[in-house]
Amino acid sequence: MPDVPQILSNVPGSLPWGVWRERHPALIAKVAAGLPYPPDRRRALDELAEEITGPVRPLPADAHDRDLWAEWGREYLGAHWQDVPFLWAESYFYRKLLHAVGYFADGPWRGVDPFEPFKTAELLGGALESDLAALDPLAALPDAEQDAALLTASLWGNRADLGFQVTARRDPDERDPSTPLVADQSARLWTLLEEAAPAGVCLVVDNAARELVPDLLLADHLLATGRAATVLLHVKPTPYFVSDATPADVTAALRRLVAASGAAGEAGRRLWQGVVDGVVAIRAHPFSCAPWSYHHMPADLAEDFAAASLTIMKGDLNYRRLVGDRWWPPTTPFAAATDYFPGPVAALRTLKSDVVVGVPDEVLTHLDADGEPWRTTGTHALVQVR
Numbered sequence: 001m002p003d004v005p006q007i008l009s010n011v012p013g014s015l016p017w018g019v020w021r022e023r024h025p026a027l028i029a030k031v032a033a034g035l036p037y038p039p040d041r042r043r044a045l046d047e048l049a050e051e052i053t054g055p056v057r058p059l060p061a062d063a064h065d066r067d068l069w070a071e072w073g074r075e076y077l078g079a080h081w082q083d084v085p086f087l088w089a090e091s092y093f094y095r096k097l098l099h100a101v102g103y104f105a106d107g108p109w110r111g112v113d114p115f116e117p118f119k120t121a122e123l124l125g126g127a128l129e130s131d132l133a134a135l136d137p138l139a140a141l142p143d144a145e146q147d148a149a150l151l152t153a154s155l156w157g158n159r160a161d162l163g164f165q166v167t168a169r170r171d172p173d174e175r176d177p178s179t180p181l182v183a184d185q186s187a188r189l190w191t192l193l194e195e196a197a198p199a200g201v202c203l204v205v206d207n208a209a210r211e212l213v214p215d216l217l218l219a220d221h222l223l224a225t226g227r228a229a230t231v232l233l234h235v236k237p238t239p240y241f242v243s244d245a246t247p248a249d250v251t252a253a254l255r256r257l258v259a260a261s262g263a264a265g266e267a268g269r270r271l272w273q274g275v276v277d278g279v280v281a282i283r284a285h286p287f288s289c290a291p292w293s294y295h296h297m298p299a300d301l302a303e304d305f306a307a308a309s310l311t312i313m314k315g316d317l318n319y320r321r322l323v324g325d326r327w328w329p330p331t332t333p334f335a336a337a338t339d340y341f342p343g344p345v346a347a348l349r350t351l352k353s354d355v356v357v358g359v360p361d362e363v364l365t366h367l368d369a370d371g372e373p374w375r376t377t378g379t380h381a382l383v384q385v386r
């Protein structure tokens with residue numbers, strides 16, 4: 001395990017501190033308003049809002065995974081939510097939220113995704129419609145420009161994160177295209193793919209809808225250009241971090257693509273057939289919702305990554321899990337922070353939390369001198385590869 005302090009949530013004014021004080025109370029209210037939950041479910045949501053202001057409590061006796069979380073929480077149950085590692089606490093919060101809405105209980109709310117109303121609104125919204133239309137002129141561009149456009153769309157698609165937007169003060173579309181990447185190893189990404197082609201690529205996706213669609217289009221591009229022979233999509237087995245993609249979100253995105261006109265519809269039909277033929281596979285591994293970094297991954301998951309020519313990790317949370325949710329000195333080489341990972345790995349991420357490695361010295365000096373909170377607001381992005 002890296003010998004670097006873990007991020008907790010007890011520093012007033014920090015991003016994690018604000019998550020407990022502002023983002024999660026606002027999210028609970030949003031969930032309660034999103035579906036017609038009956039009184040017992042509303043009460044449970046109110047109780048969760050109350051609980052996160054005090055000590056972490058165990059899951060109820062009838063929860064199917066109570067023992068698992070009791071084991072995972074051995075060091076943390078009974079402590080204040082803000083005094084335990086941020087990554088662990090957030091994962092447990094989402095598990096508790098699923099309990100509150102009856103996601104695992106017998107009854108009418110079993111399996112009902114509490115975030116579905118927000119994901120669906122985004123999937124059917126006008127912003128995604130224009131993203132899809134922008135695909136049509138792409139075919140006329142030289143190959144390298146097509147590569148760059150699809151990678152950029154997938155990278156900045158990570159701004160479309162509904163959890164982040166609960167209290168974000170900026171519009172996700174308000175991006176200054178001239179903002180240079182904090183680190184850009186995209187050339188290495190293409191070289192790695194080409195050297196191993198055609199091979200299996202793992203794409204560990206992040207958010208549904210407006211981020212997942214450009215991720216799927218990137219997957220289609222890798223297959224269509226022979227950079228990938230197969231694509232294995234890793235998604236979350238259950239609703240998590242508001243908009244994280246589940247298998248149901250993948251099928252919803254595929255249906256949205258298939259229904260589109262022009263190049264988006266063509267890509268959608270290729271991807272659909274790819275799933276039918278087993279060229280595109282979907283894996284919802286339980287570890288994807290575990291409260292740990294990938295240092296703790298089980299052997300079967302490590303085998304998926306070891307077998308891939310490249311694993312592409314999308315988004316902020318996957319980045320936190322890849323390098324560890326820790327106070328790394330930002331100039332720590334990405335290769336050093338990920339040296340344990342069982343195969344070539346790339347991170348495509350907009351920066352929405354404090355964790356960062358692989359920032360060149362001169363870039364760091366420049367960003368810090370600016371005085372703007374570049375690590376946590378989603379205004380900056382990176383492509384890192386090892």
Ligand SMILES: O=P(O)(O)OC[C@@]1(O)O[C@H](CO)[C@@H](O)[C@@H]1O
Pocket residue numbers: 019090158161163164206207241314315316317318320352353
């Ligand atoms: O993984 P994603 O969707 O890019 O980001 C997840 C996120 O919204 O959740 C955390 C705060 O709750 C932060 O790490 C990050 O901003």
